[in-house]
Amino acid sequence: MHNVWTLVKREYLERVRSRSFLIFTLLMPAVMAAIMIIPATLAQYNAGGEKKIVIVANDPKLASVVGHELGNAKTQAHGGELERQGAPNVYTIQVSTDTSDAERNRLGQQVSSGQISGFVWLTDDALARHAVVYSTKEAADFGQAHDLRNAITTGIARYHLSQKGMTGAEVDALLTPMRLDTVRIEKGREGASGAAVFLTAFAMVMLLYTVVLIYGMAVMRSVIEEKSNRILEVLLSSVTAKELLAGKIIGVGAVGLTQILVWVIFALIFSVPGLVATKSFLGELHIPMTAIAAFAVFFLLGYLLYSAMYAAIGAMVNTDQEAQQMQWPALIPLVLGVVLMNAVIQHPNSALAFWLSLVPFFAPILMLMRIVIEQPPLWQILLCLALIVATIYGLLSLASRIYRVGILMYGKRPSWPELRRWLRYAG
Amino acid sequence: MIAFETQPQRVVNAVELRGIRKTYDQFVAVEHLYLNIREGSVYGLLGPNGAGKTSTIRMMIGITLPDDGNVRLFGEPFHRGQLRRIGYMPEERGLYKRMKVLDHLVLLGRLHNLSERDARARARKWCERLQISEWTYHKIEELSKGMQQKVQFIATLLHDPDLIIMDEPFSGLDPANAVMLKDVLVELKKAGKTILFSTHRMDAVERLCDSICLIDHGRAILEGDLKKIKASYGKNHVQIECDGDPYLERCPLVQSVNNYGNYVEVQLKPGADPQELLRVTADRVRISRFELLEPSLEEIFIDQVGRNA
Numbered sequence: 001m002h003n004v005w006t007l008v009k010r011e012y013l014e015r016v017r018s019r020s021f022l023i024f025t026l027l028m029p030a031v032m033a034a035i036m037i038i039p040a041t042l043a044q045y046n047a048g049g050e051k052k053i054v055i056v057a058n059d060p061k062l063a064s065v066v067g068h069e070l071g072n073a074k075t076q077a078h079g080g081e082l083e084r085q086g087a088p089n090v091y092t093i094q095v096s097t098d099t100s101d102a103e104r105n106r107l108g109q110q111v112s113s114g115q116i117s118g119f120v121w122l123t124d125d126a127l128a129r130h131a132v133v134y135s136t137k138e139a140a141d142f143g144q145a146h147d148l149r150n151a152i153t154t155g156i157a158r159y160h161l162s163q164k165g166m167t168g169a170e171v172d173a174l175l176t177p178m179r180l181d182t183v184r185i186e187k188g189r190e191g192a193s194g195a196a197v198f199l200t201a202f203a204m205v206m207l208l209y210t211v212v213l214i215y216g217m218a219v220m221r222s223v224i225e226e227k228s229n230r231i232l233e234v235l236l237s238s239v240t241a242k243e244l245l246a247g248k249i250i251g252v253g254a255v256g257l258t259q260i261l262v263w264v265i266f267a268l269i270f271s272v273p274g275l276v277a278t279k280s281f282l283g284e285l286h287i288p289m290t291a292i293a294a295f296a297v298f299f300l301l302g303y304l305l306y307s308a309m310y311a312a313i314g315a316m317v318n319t320d321q322e323a324q325q326m327q328w329p330a331l332i333p334l335v336l337g338v339v340l341m342n343a344v345i346q347h348p349n350s351a352l353a354f355w356l357s358l359v360p361f362f363a364p365i366l367m368l369m370r371i372v373i374e375q376p377p378l379w380q381i382l383l384c385l386a387l388i389v390a391t392i393y394g395l396l397s398l399a400s401r402i403y404r405v406g407i408l409m410y411g412k413r414p415s416w417p418e419l420r421r422w423l424r425y426a427g
Numbered sequence: 428m429i430a431f432e433t434q435p436q437r438v439v440n441a442v443e444l445r446g447i448r449k450t451y452d453q454f455v456a457v458e459h460l461y462l463n464i465r466e467g468s469v470y471g472l473l474g475p476n477g478a479g480k481t482s483t484i485r486m487m488i489g490i491t492l493p494d495d496g497n498v499r500l501f502g503e504p505f506h507r508g509q510l511r512r513i514g515y516m517p518e519e520r521g522l523y524k525r526m527k528v529l530d531h532l533v534l535l536g537r538l539h540n541l542s543e544r545d546a547r548a549r550a551r552k553w554c555e556r557l558q559i560s561e562w563t564y565h566k567i568e569e570l571s572k573g574m575q576q577k578v579q580f581i582a583t584l585l586h587d588p589d590l591i592i593m594d595e596p597f598s599g600l601d602p603a604n605a606v607m608l609k610d611v612l613v614e615l616k617k618a619g620k621t622i623l624f625s626t627h628r629m630d631a632v633e634r635l636c637d638s639i640c641l642i643d644h645g646r647a648i649l650e651g652d653l654k655k656i657k658a659s660y661g662k663n664h665v666q667i668e669c670d671g672d673p674y675l676e677r678c679p680l681v682q683s684v685n686n687y688g689n690y691v692e693v694q695l696k697p698g699a700d701p702q703e704l705l706r707v708t709a710d711r712v713r714i715s716r717f718e719l720l721e722p723s724l725e726e727i728f729i730d731q732v733g734r735n736a
Contacts, residue, residue, distance in 0.1 A: 006537045014526065230521030234582065236490045237515035238538040240507070408490070410519070421452060 003239045007247025008254065011222070015255045025259055029266040051144065054094045054107055054119040063122060066155030067093035070147060089144060099123045111137060120148065127156070198345070201372035204295050205365050207260070208302060209338055212364065215256040216306040216330060219248055220323055223314030223407070232407045241404035245396075249307050256303060294371040297385070302364025304392045306330055312399035315406030317413055326413070333361035341369055348374045358384050360391035398423065439502045441466045441590050441621035442487060447496035449482050449645075456482040458645040459496070464623060464638070466501075466589075469616055471636035471653075472625040473724065479645035480625040481518060481594055488513055488592065500590070511540045514588035518595040518625075520579055524568040528554070528578055531567060532585055539586035546585065553581040557607070573601050580608060584615075591615060592623045597631050609635070629724040641728050648731045657721045663695045664726075665704060668716035673708045680704050690716070 015021055053070065057063035070091045094116075096103065107119045118136030126132050134148055154175050161171045226232050235244060309330040317323045340362060344353040348370050357366035358380075367384045370376050405422040406414075414422060442464040449457040457479040464470045472480050485491045487498055489507060498505040501512065522531055529550055536546030554560040557577045562570055567578065576599075583591065591612070597605050612622055612635070624632045639656070641649040649656065667673065668690045675681050675691070680699040685692040695701060705717055722730075 002540075003538055006534065010526075010534055014523075018525075226523075229524060230519045231523060233490070233517035233519050234515075234521065234535070234579075235538070237488055237513065237517070238510050238535070240489075408485075 003243045004247045004250070007239065007244060008251040011248055011251025012254050015218075015252070016258060021255070021259070025262050029263055050092065051089050051117040052092045052094070052115075054096055054110075054116055055122055056096045056099060056103065056107070056119055057122040058097065058099060058124045060095055060097050062156065062159050063095040063097075064093075065159045066120075066122065066152055067095060069151035069155040069158065089147060091147070108135065111135060117144075120152070122152070197373055200291060201345075201369050204291065204372060205338070205341060205369050207263075208295065208299050208364060208368060209334065211256050211260060211299065212302045212306050213331075213334060215252050215303060216310040216334075217327070218255075219252050219307040220310035220314035220327065221320065222248060222252065223311055223403070224317060224320060224323060227315075227318060227407060227410070236407075241407065242400050244407075245311055245400050245403050249304065249311065253300070253303050253307065257299075260299070290375075291372045294368055298364040298368040301385075301388045301392065305360065305364070305388065305395060306334060308392065308395040308399040312402040312406070315399075315403040316419070318410060322413055334365075337362040337365035341365060344369050345373065348376075354380065358387060360384075360388045363388050439466045440464060440499070441468075441501060442470075442623070443499040444483070444487065445497050445499070447483070447486055447493040447498065449479075449486060449491065449494055455645050457486070457493075460642070460645070460647055462640050462647060462650055464621060466621050467616070467619050468637040469612075469622045469635050470624070471629075471632045471639040472623060472642065473627070473629050473632070473639055473728070474642040475627050478627075478642045480627075480642065482645075483642070484515070484517075484592055484594055484623075484625055488515055511586060512589045513592065514583040514586065514590070515592045516579060516583040516594065516596060518598070522567045522575065522578060522582070525566055527564055527566055528559070528570070529563040532578070532581055535582045536585045539588075541586055549585050549587075550581065553585065557581065573604055576600060576604050577607075580611065584611070588620070590621045590623065592625070594625045595627070596624060597626070597628065629728065633724050639724070641724075641731060643728075643732055649727070653724075656727065660722050660727060660730075662701070662719040662721055663697070663699075664720040664722055665693045665695065665701055666716070666718045666720060667691045667693065667708060667714060669708070669712040669714045671712050673712045675704075675708065678704070678707060680707070 055063040055067050057066075070093060096107075096119075104121070107116070110116045111118055117138065118134055121133045121135070132152055134145065136144070138144060157175060158171050161174065162168070166174075226235075232244075239247075310327070313323060313326050313330060317326055340356055344356060344366050347353055353366070353370060354376075356362055357370050357376075359366075363384050367376075367381065371381065401423045402419065440463045442462070444460055444462045446459045446461055447457055448455075448459055460479075460483060462472075472483065474480055482491070486493045487500075487505075488510060489498075489505060500509045503509070526534070529547065532550035532553075533543060533546045536549065537543065541549070551560065551563065554563050557580070559570075559574050559577050562574060567575060570578065583593075593612075596608060600608065616622055622635075624636065626632055633653075636653050638651060639649070639653050640647050672686070673691065675693055676684050680695055680703055682694040682696045684694075693704065695704065701719055705714075708714060708717070
């Protein structure tokens with residue numbers, strides 16, 4: 001234990017004192033802040049322009065109702081919709097009843113020359129087919145398309161309802177969309193809003209993924225560095241390969257924890273004004289203690305699992321380039337876990353989510369996700385933990401066998417049959 | 428009545444290998460090797476590259492385990508606690524490039540069970556002695572190769588080991604450091620330390636060793652006291668300095684001749700009398716020097732390999 005502790009201390013201090021640790025620790029929150037702040041800021045400056053739109057319809061009354069709806073589009077863009085960011089567009093509407101091909105060509109030319117933003121082909125024919133065409137140069141402007149779709153759908157409904165004799169107020173009341181607030185039930189009480197839970201889960205999983213990947217690779221690179229420094233045999237005259245491996249994994253993991261701690265403190269300091277701003281549409285952003293505990297447990301387990309693999313890979317190769325080619329056994333399961341996250345988010349209670357979250361290589365990501373967004377039964381969590389711990393135990397003993405032989409081997413990378421023989425060597 | 432037992436004066440072996448064997452797949456690295464290294468002696472483990480020297484040393488200090496046979500150190504079966512009495516400088520040696528000299532030495536001292544303070548004090552003393560004390564707060568990578576070699580010796584000797592194992596110690600050393608290392612080792616020998624050299628360059632350690640073991644293909648082909656080994660071979664080599672060529676190639680006394688220009692080296696046939704050769708040569712040329720020599724270790728090795736083949 002004395003040796004392991006000495007090695008952990010070296011690994012930890014050398015890394016934490018290094019300039020790259022300081023830079024990365026400071027830079028990461030800066031980048032994250034930039035990712036969150038810049039688009040929001042840009043969206044504010046990216047104010048909607050004045051859009052001049054021609055509505056072509058056989059029925060001028062329908063066209064003017066739709067036009068009216070579109071004119072009111074900005075009042076409809078309420079705070080709850082994530083996809084509608086920035087200031088709304090201001091629409092100027094012209095109505096045309098000329099549905100000839102000549103008119104269509106003429107309008108097309110006006111769009112090209114920039115006199116109008118676009119035109120909507122709202123003829124009876126189009127209505128019958130339930131397919132309306134909006135011709136514009138700005139086909140990628142989803143805000144506009146969103147406004148138009150809403151205006152046409154509600155406009156048509158409003159037009160027909162008022163023709164059936166409903167008053168304007170009755171129609172308004174009927175057409176106002178219902179707001180849906182998702183609330184998570186925790187221990188019988190209502191907790192955070194759905195959006196907040198989702199964001200929390202997403203942030204936690206991405207943090208876990210990033211740190212496990214970065215520090216797993218740090219373990220690998222550190223093994224390679226020791227190999228190329230030729231220091232391993234010097235060390236092996238006083239410590240065992242197992243002690244070396246343990247010292248490295250614990251030392252590097254402690255650096256990872258330190259980094260997360262620094263980031264969490266950063267986040268707490270800087271997000272306080274941010275929280276106030278997002279409160280309006282996220283509701284109260286609160287992270288339950290169970291989620292934090294789950295993060296801590298699954299981070300440690302995930303790190304152990306993947307760093308054991310990375311250490312074994314590091315012991316097998318001699319250069320960083322070789323490591324790039326050999327790291328897929330560790331990289332693929334980790335990335336796959338993130339890819340499968342989507343399936344679990346959408347149906348966290350499904351059989352698929354259950355089975356996927358039990359696979360030890362995905363569990364740090366998927367089970368964590370499930371614990372944060374819903375509360376899986378305790379037996380599932382315990383089963384998952386048992387499987388992970390067993391896998392880590394197996395992987396560590398495999399990795400230490402590979403490590404023990406690999407660190408004394410220079411030159412050619414082992415083939416699969418050679419690797420199998422490594423595992424059988426007595427020591 | 429109290430009986431005073433007198434401790435019998437017996438020679439303890441610092442290292443005893445009893446029939447150790449190591450194979451890697453079909454390749455036999457070490458085959459049934461027995462050897463004894465007396466405490467306080469300088470021992471040479473000699474043989475060509477790939478003979479199994481490094482494999483033997485690794486088993487000696489528990490880096491790998493023998494497939495068969497056992498290792499005894501300081502009169503007891505091997506256990507890891509004994510490692511603090513051993514200083515090992517491997518052939519593949521290196522240091523953490525980005526650590527500072529003093530920190531690095533303290534680290535390696537700590538791993539050999541020195542206290543932090545003790546390790547620091549010893550490291551300072553050694554750095555002073557080897558004239559690198561102004562570099563103790565520099566990173567290893569800032570040091571010249573020669574200085575890094577000095578740090579490596581200090582790392583091996585810092586914990587004052589009783590058994591010092593050096594695998595190819597002189598390879599890659601600059602001449603000044605080679606002399607310095609030799610002086611330090613001679614001093615340690617005087618202080619009663621046991622020193623094990625392993626090298627394929629037999630001429631480099633011939634003068635330092637008390638005993639040797641010649642190994643080839645994982646087997647010991649000759650082991651024992653160096654002087655006795657040499658004496659058993661007798662003096663069957665002659666160096667002759669003379670004017671002109673004595674043309675000894677076809678002389679019936681002679682096994683082989685090597686003409687180096689300034690002098691001629693002759694190996695006599697077994698049983699041939701050197702006195703006879705002197706007479707023959709004196710008849711042919713004017714001799715300025717005629718000297719009988721012991722065979723070198725290298726010649727003994729080649730002869731032994733030839734016999735075993």
